[in-house]
Structure formats: structure tokens, C-alpha cells
Amino acid sequence: MALLRRLKQARTYQEWLDTASALDEIYGLNEWRSQPDSPLYNYQNISARLDALRRGQADDDPLRVCNTIRTGLIRNMVNIAVPGLYDKAFAGTKRLIEQYAVEQTMAVRYLMGLGTSQSHRSGFTAQAKFDFIRGARQGLGRSTLLLQGGSVLGTCHIGVVRTLYYERMLPRVITGTATGAFVAALICIKTNQELELFLDGKGIDLAAFERQRREDKSNLFPILARENGYGWLRSISRQVIRLVDEQYLLGFDLLRECARAILGNITFEEAYAKTKRILNITVAAPRKGGTPNLLNYLTAPNVLIWSAVMASNVSLAAKSPVQMWCKSETGQIVLWEQSADLDLKSWYRFRCSSKESPLRFLPQLFNVNHFIISQARPFIIPLFREEMHRPGGQIRVRTWKIFQCLKQLAKIEIRYRLRQLDALCCLPAFLHRIFLEENIPGSCVVLLPDISLWDLTKIFEKPSREGLKYWILKGERGVWPSMNALKVRCVLEMELENAYQELTRRQDNELLTW
Template identity: 30%
Template sequence: MSSDALLTADYLSTPTPTSQDRDPSKLADPSAPPSPVVSTTSSRVRKVSALSDFAPVNLKVKKRRRKDKALHGRGKAPRHDWTFVLFRWPLLFFIFLFIAAQFGFYVFLRQLVNVKEWISAWRGKKGLLRKKLRASRNYEEWKEAALVLDEYLHFDEWKKEDEDNFYDWKLVRKVHRSLKTLREKNDVRACMGVLETCIRSNFAAVESPRLYSETFLGTKDLIEAYFEEQEKALEFIRESPDLKIDEKKRFFKAANTNLGITALCLSGGASFGYYHFGVVKALLDAALLPRVITGTSAGGLIAALCCTRKDAELRLLLVPELANRITACEESIGIWTKRIWKTGARFDPILWARKASRPSFDSEGSMTFKEAYLRTGRILNISVIPADRHSPTRLLNYLTAPDTLIWSALLASAAVPGILPPVVLMQKLRDGSAVPWNWGSRFKDGSLRVDVPIQALHSYFNVSAPIVSQVNPHVHLFFFAPRGSAGKPVAHRKGKGWRGNFILSAAEQWLKHELTKNFKLIRDLELLPQLLGQDWSSVFLQRFDGYITIWPRTRFWDWIRILSDPDPHELERMMRVGQLVTWPKLRMIANREKIERQIYLGRQFVRKSVKSKAAPPPTETHAAAVWPWAPLPSNFYYPATEWFRSSSFSGYRRRTGIYPQQLSFILQKQTNSHFSVKFRRIDAKGAQPPSGPASITGCST
């Protein structure tokens, strides 16, 4: 048969093979005469019926039974152990019955601790001072009330004593004295050697939460002085002329690696997530909002709002009137009940996509992770998991998904089974159009596996101090600090006792560990069936805390309105609660942030020094800005050629047709706040034509 015949032949009809055709000996004999080609119109011809191109022709395949299909559809092989089938459901029933009894006793025990603390600790003047502390309207009022409460309870005496069992006070005092002495002697290299040793995460346990849980404000005076001296020493090294740029570069890079950075992690929690607004506002007002922010589900929405806006825009946004723009749950009960009946999900992903992609959500309407980073300098992270339960968790940011649209990531992070179906992430192309990302794979809520992606944050951005704002309704009930927490000491025995008493605190810890043990047993024995196509066995077994954990006090009414939008009055209350629980942690955050900021400024100084060293020395043909009206230091020079890359010169060139080679720049004048640059057009020989000069002006700080 010719090649043309092969190309044009109808292969929908194939001759039925005979027993001789299937004879292996005949197939292996090369001398056997070729079989005649049977006409495709023969009556013996019938259509091919095969599972795939690799299946034998006319092979009869048994239809898969419905039971086996259901098992394989869930991704589980059928079990042959009859004891598992026999005892699975009774065992699961008794474990859940035991968990319910333990949980009821746990709730009763927590209420008993609260009542005992109110009776024995917060009566009389102490109670009045604590009410004043909780009634503070801003951080300054709160600090004043906290100092008064520390003085009344004599907690301030503990600050003045250097000795304590929870940190190496001798080493801290020695390092503090050494840094101060070396800085006063102007011995920069010895000072740098000491800092290379002590710039570590939790060096000598100075960042231990126990050292901040003995008072309402601050910690020991020695630790406060240690952080201040470390800050001065880093500034001393940065500004010292005795060190080369390469030495400073190596030092600050190593310091950044050894110490790590801080990140803000906002948990999920449906409408409980609006408490995050108060946490963010407290950190923003104190200038302590980290550059790395991650969020899951409801926390992802707040994280995206923070990372797509600059500080000034964010301050204008975080007001009670923001509730008027929150319309995720505005549908009536009749609409979403019909949707649940038809689709199995309460919310419509298309409707949410339209709301999330509006310009009112982010500054441009359809911003990507990379665009948000370039605009604000903050790194947004959204945690999602693929719909396939075997695939690992994904942390979306400007490194892993730079062109992914933020609004699509937020929908995926909120896709809880029964609430929102899994969605496809969208990617923005260069022409502005959007296409599916990752070959159209679907993703859902990351909090089902990893609510706080601490390990991924450490891998990508060297995060060693995660600040976790935890509002998940099934988690924050179990947060209990028996010895107090940062800024919230135990009220009796001068902060040295246990909440309630030792017996109640021990019972609380025992019950909590018993609950965790039972959930691990259910997970390891695979007793829990998959509900709505999702494995729920790890929901209670994740890590939900961090370096600092903030958990707002919720109300029973929050459970009733867990899928409702807040009004301005309710949002104001939730923001205030978030601020009140964040203020006690600010001193602990601020002490670490001092060191991180100095390291960051040191690295910025090195980068600018390297750039200025690579550029030609400043002359009168150098302008003092990368582009006009750029805020820059008055003593910082940039080559005038850098201005040619700016949008201002591009517009000037389009209007005049003048290219950089035809311009001569002269720095006219420069003060502390303004500069003026005049340029003239020149001909090929360098002579200036009589046309009038044009000029640009800018300002510098």
C-alpha cells in the first residue's frame, strides 16, 4: 500500500483478525508471504472497540463495579481487613463521644479559672486599674495605665533586678558593657566582632516570652538597655569610615541571615477575621508593621489590603466606615439556600470574583503579587492547597507566582468545601489579559492543612519570628497561658503564680493534651471519612502559634454571625478589641524590630555606596535625582544619564525629538530641599544654538 493510501485510508473499519493472524510463529517468520489486504468494505469488518491505543483490539473489559469505582474515586484502595470494616464506626463513635465529654469539661474548667481570677485577683483597686487599662483609647493611654498598674502591684521592682532564671543575665550584662566601652573607644572592628557573636535569634534567651510576662509593660531594664546599645553599635558600624564597603557588606549580610526577619501571619476564621483589622492598625500606628505578611482565607483578604496600599493609604482605609465596602455575605437566606441545594456551596465564585477584582479592593483592580511588591515594598503571601489531596501546599507570593492575580488567590484561599467550590488561579499576561495559571488546576483553602505557613516563610524569606494573629473559631478557644503571656502577667503572687491555681492550670493542660491525642488517633488510624471530598483529620493538629501569638477575645454572638458582614459599629468594636490585645505585645516586638531596622538600613547603605562607587564622580553635568521630584537625600548624587530612563524625559523626547546626546546638563543650584537642573540643546560640534534653555526642578529630603 502506498503512502498516499496510508494517509487517506479509513481506519474506523478494520478487518477482524483470525487465529492464524495471531500465531506468533507466523509473525516471527520473515519469509512468510504477506497477507492480502482485505477491502475496507468487506462485510466482515467492524469498528474498533478499545480502551486506549495501547489496549488490544476487541478486548472485552469488565465494567467496574459501582462499589470499587466509589473507592477508587476517593483515592483509597479497598481494604481487605475485616476487622477495620467491623470496628471502624463503633470506634470512631466512642472516640467522638469521649472528645465531647472532654470538651465540655474543658469549657467548664476555663470558666472556673475566670471566676476564680475575678474573685481572688481583680477586686478592689486592682480591678479599677485594670478597667482603666482596658478603657484606653490609644497606645499612649494604655502605656500610662500599664505603668500605674505595674507600680501598684510592685511589678516594677522586678524590672530593676538583673538576675533571673529565664535568661543568661551575666552574659547579657557582659555584652552590654563591652559594646558600650568599644563604641566609646571608637574601636569599630572589635565592636563588629562582638556583634557577630550576639546577633542571633533569642541570644541568651533575651527574647523569651517569660521575660515579658512578668509585667504589663516592658521587661527587665538590663534587657532594654542591651537592645538599645545593640542598636547604637549597629549604627556606629554603618557610619564608620574605618571600614571598607566590602567589610560592611559581609557583616550586614551575615547579621541578616543569623537574625532573620519578622512576619505577620493572619489566620483564617470567616467573620472572625475582621479582628485582624485592629491588630494591623495597632502595628501600623506604632510603625511596627512587618514587610512580610501572610494570610489564609479571611486573613488573606486583610493581608492583601495591607500589601496593596502604602502606609498613608492604609491609615485612611482602617476606619469603621470600611464596613460599608464589605459585601461578601450580603445575599439573603433564600438565595444562598437555593444555591446550596443546586451546587453544594453557599457562595458563588463568579460573584465573589467580580467583587474582589473591583478597583475599590486594590488600587488598580487586578493587581498581581509582583505589582503589589513593587508598589508598596511589602511581600504578600497567600496559602492555598490544590484540589488534589496528594499535592503539597502552595504559598503564593511574588517569587512563586509573580504574575498571578491577587483576587483569584483570595478566592482559592477562601474555598472551603461547602462554602465555596475550588477555583482556578488566574495569571496576567503582558498585554493585560488573564489566563488560567498552572494549567487550570483548581485550588482551595490552605488552612485545611497549613493555617500558618511558618516553614515555607522561613525557606523563602528567612522568617524566624512570626507574629501570629489567631482567630480561627475552632482554635483560639484552646489558647491558654497558665503562667501569663507578654504584657498579661498573672495577677496574684506578683506574677509568679499560676492562673487560677496550679491544680486548675494542670487540669487544663492535661485535658488539652488528651484532646490532641484523640485527634491524632483518628488521623493515624484513618477512621474519619472524607466529607465533601476533603480530609478533615488534620484541621486540629496543625501549628497555630508563633514567636508571638495574638488571640482576640471573642463573643458568643460572633459564632452566630460567623458568615455575616459587619456594620460600621460592629467593625469599630472588633478593631478596638484587636488593638487592645496587640498593645501588650508591642514592646516585645519593638525590641527586636530595632535590630532588624538597623540591619536593613545597613544593607541599604551598602547598596547605595556600591552604586555611587560604580557611577562617575559628580560634576556639574550630574543631576541630583533619578527622575524629577524624587525624594532623595540632599547629599546624594545620581548621574544625569539615569534621568534619561525616566518617564519625564520620555515625554520630553516625544514632544521635541531631542535625544540624550543632544543635551548638556548643568546643575544650577541645590539647597536642603530643592534642586534645579538646566539643560541646553547642542549641535554635533558642541556649539549651543541660540534657542532658550529648558529646565527641570525637583526636591530632596
């Protein structure tokens, strides 16, 4: 029990992983991990593919390596990504699966290390290498980190980004909705050096909070945590009323001023040119006359990011209509003409079918077929909790197995009835937003912050550096149990992406020198 408590209270991923490994040793789960066989996946196929990759590299045969990788560009190859393989042991899944995932990355590095000569003795040329990497990258598809909502828990998204970044699992395509749009924008306008300072809390000036009601209004934490109260009972009552009326704890007009101060007048296209990260912001608006409801550097290149963020955070009680702004050809800030065709709504009043969802354009525009969802909407977290990757789940629930089954059955029944009401158009839009997840056009992994009911009492506390670290850590802890599953799904994608970017830079440099 002491180790289980230490696992829950871990402050770094390495500490969590070391504790998880110790638990596997105590409960005898290392034997399960070492045995490759399981009815949940085709272990013979994975074993054969692993041997083929190793033999191809040992024999210096890049054509065999390419063929083996090319025929396995499926994230859930022979069911290696099914949840049942990640719920038994604490520290990971079958070692055969982990070795296969690692060997795929080693194979790509082997191809990249063949040198810059025009041809290999096998006939594998430099151009063939580039064509293979580009084709494999296209065939496997891309992941996007989808930061969904959050309102009072939006700061937890930073913890999710922090863990993915330092584990080299952060996708280049980042999508934000409502509060998540703030965090997505902050991530995509920062270079890696700036991002590291931001994720470590060193680039956040919390002293600005004391001045926000006077002249500065540029503090990050109130935006994400929606906290601007002074005092206790009076502050809480005022903010609860605002939360009911506007879905935010920070006034919408003040929110707009803070967004402008923090994000500046940078456009989607400028942000992409600076960081090479692809920012997508969704807005709650039906498509009319070709006007996009998924904003990025392709659909809205000259739009100011801060105005797109505010469009994604439309409040029911906003005193003035939300307008979107862009940069003209001369660099002047002008009203975006297409925004007149956007009927912007609050997400709590917007209902759309899967055909109208802004997310459905991600596969078309950026070849996205896999979603890493950071879900911070407080009301939906309890409905998702039992479906997440829960390492050591069988050990944890041994005593309360019947209770856990009954609780899960009740949740499934509630969600089923809510979906029935929604299909009959009898479920109000705000209840749909609160209790039902959005239709996702692809496979996904859902990450939930590690919060409890007691944590909800902390959202009204005055922001501090300690408070910021607290919520970031909550977000990080929500990622650690799923990290092993994420690496199996995405490690090849990340390696192919890095290889493609490296080869593209080489070609650009060759053109410049030529």
C-alpha cells in the same frame, strides 16, 4: 481592680502601657523588673554584651560593635525570649533585657551614622559596613506576619497590622491563609501613605454596603466579616446555613466579585514593585508537577492577586471551579496555565504533613525563621488562650489558681488526644482544621484577638464604621500584651532591614550619578 478593668478597656497602646506601668507600681513588680538576675536566662552574659556595645560606641570602635552584634544574632539569646520572663510584670520584662534590645538598635544606628567616607580610622570602610549589615541581616533571619483564617473574625487582622505598623514592627514579608489572604493582599498593594489611611478607617467606603446587592459589590467589610444579611432572625438563619455549607457568611460568587473590585488586576510582581512588601498566599492543594501552593512574586509573579485570594478561599459549595488568572506579556488577562495542575480544595477538607505545608517554602525563598501569627480562627482561640503572653498573670490568677491549672490541664489533654487521633489518620480533616494549629517551620509568637462569647453575637450585625472600629480594636488589644516580647525578638531585625534598604538606595543613587 479599677486599674485592671481600665487595662482591659484601654483604647490605645499608650493608654494600655501607662495603666500597666501603674499596676507594676502598685503590685511592687518594678523591683522585679529592676533586678537583672533570674534563673530563666543568663543575665551575666546579657550584661557583658550590653557593656561591650556601649564601650564600643563610646570608644568609636566600629569593629568591636560589629563583632558584638555578629556574635549575638539569635532571637532567644541565652533564653531572653522565654515566655516566663514576660508573664510576671504588666508593662514589660527585665529592664536589662529591654536595655540590651534598645542598645542593639543604637549600635546599628551608630554604624550607619559613621558617614559616607570610604574609610574609618579603624579601617572600617563603607564597603565593610554594607557587607556587615547584609551579613547580619542574613544571619539573623526574617520574620513574617502570618494572618491565619478568621472567617467571621477576619477584620481583627486589620487591628493586628495597625498596631505593628505604628510600632514599626510590621515585617515586610506578609503571608495570608483563607480570610487572612484578603487582609494580607490589601496590606501589600498599598504604599505607606495609602496604608495609613486604610488602617485609620478613612480609606474604607462603608456606604458601598447599601449597594452591594445591586451593582457595586465593592465594600470591604462584608468580605472580612462575611456579613450580608438584612433583618434579624431570617438573616441569621440564612447566614448560619451558609456558614455551615460554605464556611462563609457571604456567598462565594459575590465574594469573588468583591475581591475583583477591591483588589483590581494587580499581580504579585507589580505589588512588590509598588510597595516592596512581599505577599505570600497559601492555597490548599498538594504540589503536583512543580506547581506551587505558596504564591508570591517569585513563584507566581504574573498571577492576579485577587484570583490567588479566591484560590485560598475555596468553598465547598462554589457553583463553579476556581480558576486563577494572570497577565500575559502583552498585558492581557489570560488563564494561568499552571492552575490546571492545582487540585484546589477547601481548607476544611485539606490535610497536609509538615513536608507538604506551603509554609515550609518561606525559609527557602525569603530566609524566614520567625513567625508572628495572627490567629483568628474562632474555634482554636480558646485552646491557645492560656499559652499567650499574659502580663501580670500571677496577680490575675492568684484567687483562681487551682481552677486555672485544672482548666489548662484539660486543654492540654484534649489537644494531646486530638493529635494522637490525627497521627493515626482518624481525625477528620475539618476537625483538624478547626482544633489543631498548623505546623510552623520556625519559632513563633501567636496573637489572639481579645474576644469573648458575647462578641460572637455581633458578627451578624449590619456593618458600620463603629462596628469596623470595634473589631479592629479587638485585634489591637490582642497584640498589646505581647508587644514587649515582640520587640525583644524583632527590634534588631527591623533596624537591620531599614539599614540594608538605606544602604541599597545609596548604592543605587551612586550608580545613577556615576
